[in-house]
Amino acid sequence: MLAASQGGGKLVTASEPVTPTTSPVAGSSPTLPPADELLALLDGRRLSPAQRRIAHYLLENLTEVAFLSSMELAERVGVSQPSVTRFAATLGFSGYPELRAALRPIALRVPEAGLHGERLTGNELHAALESDQANLEALHKYAADPDRLARLGGDLAASEPLSVLGLRMSGPVASYFAYGAARIHPSVRVIDTPGSPAHEALLQASAAGGTWLVAFVLPRYAAESVVVLRTARELGIRTAVVTDVPLVPFKHLADVLLPVGVGSRSVFDSHAAPMAFAALLLQALADAAPERTQERLEAYEALADARGFYVSK
Template identity: 85%
Template sequence: MLAVAQGGGKAVTAPDAVTPTTSPIARPTSSLPPADELLALLDGRRLSPAQRRIAHYLLENLPEVAFLSSMELAERVGVSQPSVTRFAAALGFSGYPELRAALRPIALRAPEQGFRGEQLAGNELHSALASDQANLEALHKYAADPARLARLGSDLAGSEPLSVIGLRMSAPIASYFAYGAARIHPDVRAIDTPGSPAHEALLQAKAAGGTWLVAFVLPRYSAESVVVLQNARELGLKTAVVTDVPLVPFAHLADVLLPVGVGSRSVFDSHAAPMAFAALLLQALADAAPERTQERLEAYEALAETRGFYVK
């Protein structure tokens, strides 16, 4: 559920928060089928797009990759050799040779069980969708105790102006939330530029009476977003931070930490669950001030009808 930091301290996560668990060093489990064994090796790892390209190549060409050098693998994938080394480290191995040694038993068992690259690639697509489905199912924990989300919605509704930030890959969800919030809240200020413009926007929001900042900080975590969170705390603004897991390095900067799972099985993260959660948060914001919400929505619909905003 909601992870709340009291008095500016570290965020405390409720026991029912869902946290992905990965061991420091990944080791395949030979009891699994080869396809699932390889997917388990990659599961839950925060990989860069270049590293995910390597992972996809590995998934489609395991019998070959398990006997390639790091330089040969880099040439086949079209990345640099250091990228291959960093990929192995991201999986928890001391280097590429150790990763290759772990892959060889899987590759050698694959022919016995009719394992083919095409089959594994297909499994990976199913696995990516299954990961999103699991993250969406986990959102039921928020719905199971709506009072906590309602309290946050009330706090956000009372903040005039209400600031919203999301940078880099988090920007689309922040934009969606800010757009929806502006339909039902009188003063929503979206911050989409880091550096001095962000700091100026927070200062102006604070001076105008704002009390809350909603921040979307999803992996890979934007360093600029963390700086903005630090500035918000210095200004005395409270922060509601939507991220992927409770144990993030900036948890102490959140007054309310909202962990929502992110799908990491594709080249780029899937934000299906965070987007759905943004809709839940908008609902809580709307429900906190129902009369204002209705008035603003009716005014917007009248304007949209008059100006022809939408195709009929």
């Protein structure tokens, strides 16, 4: 769970550190139900989409996986054998044989009816939703100190143009924020292409008087995003970085770090909480310049009505 804290004038939250799960080899707990022990092994791990496919197959077919070779498991899941090896390493094992040895005692304790008498797929769906719910509840920490978010909204409102960065999987959340911001801010520039176009966009924004960049850098962190943040720092553009945890390797490039939990229980991350936070940030941006917001929204609605942007009832 996230908890609000002061951090050198930055809008930062502190998070309870994710404690690496002790591998069953080092200390399995036979008192735990097999399902809970297996989920604990996977919990808190940042897995790639291919690794999550392996994890889901493991959860559904534990008693089989515990006796498969790495090549056999790769064939069943539809991934490469090196992906299976990397999956074992990500869980803290020296290799797949050690992971398999750790899984066998758990598999032997699984009753014939299955884990908890039902397929683990259902449990994983519940776990994914519960993870999102916890991340959304953690956003109340920001709402509990609205003045700090309001100050950030004021800074963003005063930046003309206002740049918004979102690459790879972070793109949809950045696009949502930029779409809303463009309705209430006179100049919003989206940076969604890595490489030289991103750096040129920042240079042009700086020359035009832009002072802030809102960057969505969600896992897996795009290396190109970190390079863009570095360019922003060199150009004197301040950065408000929305990411998943406080301790990210690019923290030193953020003037304001905004950690928002990301759901990692599914094959692909869930951005339910980052999307909700983007809406809170839009609200702060709107409230910072209420007259301008009202004027621009009314102008947009008039245009939408005149041109039939939306289907009427």
